[in-house]
Amino acid sequence: MRLTWDQPDDIAFALIDEHPDADPLDLNFVTLHDWIVSLPDFDDDAEVATEGKLEAVVLAWHAQL
Numbered sequence: 001m002r003l004t005w006d007q008p009d010d011i012a013f014a015l016i017d018e019h020p021d022a023d024p025l026d027l028n029f030v031t032l033h034d035w036i037v038s039l040p041d042f043d044d045d046a047e048v049a050t051e052g053k054l055e056a057v058v059l060a061w062h063a064q065l
Helices: 008-018 029-037 051-064
Strands: none
Touching: 008 029, 008 051, 029 051
């Protein structure tokens, strides 16, 4: 499955797998962005990330904890 910025829940699940000990509320947006674009299945333009898209990922990730 290819991940895009419009899939915050799927990105969150992938981040949980890649960084199981991380707390999304402790991450800054720069680190979060780097982690997302480094995911093997991420296939979107890294430059179109917005604060809102990153916040959606954090909220989806936090909801899964």
